[in-house]
Amino acid sequence: MSRYNFRSRPAKEDLPLPPTPKKRVKRSDSINHSALKQHPDVSFLSHPPTPIDVEVSELPEESGIALTNKADETIVLSSDSEPATNKDENWRENTGVWHDLQSFEPGAWLNDAAIFRVVTKLAARDKSFGVVDPLIVENFNSLSGPSWDARDFARDYFNKPKVLLIANPLRAHWVLFLWEQEKKQLYLYDSLRGGKYEAAAITSVVNLVKVAFPNEEIAAPISRECPQQPNGFDCGLHVLRNADILTSTLMPGAPEPPLDPQTMRAHYRQVFLG
Numbered sequence: 001m002s003r004y005n006f007r008s009r010p011a012k013e014d015l016p017l018p019p020t021p022k023k024r025v026k027r028s029d030s031i032n033h034s035a036l037k038q039h040p041d042v043s044f045l046s047h048p049p050t051p052i053d054v055e056v057s058e059l060p061e062e063s064g065i066a067l068t069n070k071a072d073e074t075i076v077l078s079s080d081s082e083p084a085t086n087k088d089e090n091w092r093e094n095t096g097v098w099h100d101l102q103s104f105e106p107g108a109w110l111n112d113a114a115i116f117r118v119v120t121k122l123a124a125r126d127k128s129f130g131v132v133d134p135l136i137v138e139n140f141n142s143l144s145g146p147s148w149d150a151r152d153f154a155r156d157y158f159n160k161p162k163v164l165l166i167a168n169p170l171r172a173h174w175v176l177f178l179w180e181q182e183k184k185q186l187y188l189y190d191s192l193r194g195g196k197y198e199a200a201a202i203t204s205v206v207n208l209v210k211v212a213f214p215n216e217e218i219a220a221p222i223s224r225e226c227p228q229q230p231n232g233f234d235c236g237l238h239v240l241r242n243a244d245i246l247t248s249t250l251m252p253g254a255p256e257p258p259l260d261p262q263t264m265r266a267h268y269r270q271v272f273l274g
Helices: 086-092 097-102 112-123 134-141 148-156 198-212 235-246 261-273
Strands: 025-027 052-054 064-068 074-078 129-132 162-167 175-180 185-189
Touching (some): 097 112, 097 261, 112 129, 112 134, 112 261, 134 162, 134 198, 148 198, 162 198, 175 198, 185 235, 235 261
Antiparallel strands (some): 025 052, 064 074, 162 175
16 A cells, blocks of 8 residues: 555546646645654654645546546546556555646646655665655744644654755745754755745754754754756756765765756656656
């Protein structure tokens, strides 16, 4: 059974057929801490993202590949997509898969589910890494005076030597942070370094770390050199690439990840599907 707990898409006959397809995915704005707290052994590599509420419309059959699951629900992939393998049958039945794949299309902005899935898969290569869902970062940033339960929950996300945190400041830019437990230090990887979103990204992540370690003095993040994006929509790709490099140290001789935007999209789309 898939560890990704997405809601099922309504059956095809229950959906209207509007003149143009919609591609909007709305994820829950909050996380039920009390429910998740019932599972104190959950880690960021096994923690299911918050369920997704999806508003979709059917596409003409010629626009893509239709996949039908056991519940007679139909999922349409883009015309150049490959159907998921049998081992991913449960995963591809979730409602977000089509939208996640579409976010890898040229010029598209990667969504949070796609980024979280790929970064989690990359981090699984090195057991010293954990990953915090971007929804967790956003949720803790919205808390005022977090309770002790919230602090304990946050600390559950920092039980690995290194932790990758994905921030979406102002819901307009993707930024990657690395937390090193031994040094109690944050490192920032921003493909728009020094831009208008950097301060908001730092605030959101530092707030979360302070919740996890209320008695520690958290130093300002150290900004690391990294390639800069050539446009306004490839930030998510650079988060994936930076996470790829950070988590590949146990793979000597591994080729450097691609930097060309189109090649990156194709490469990490395959990681997403793998």
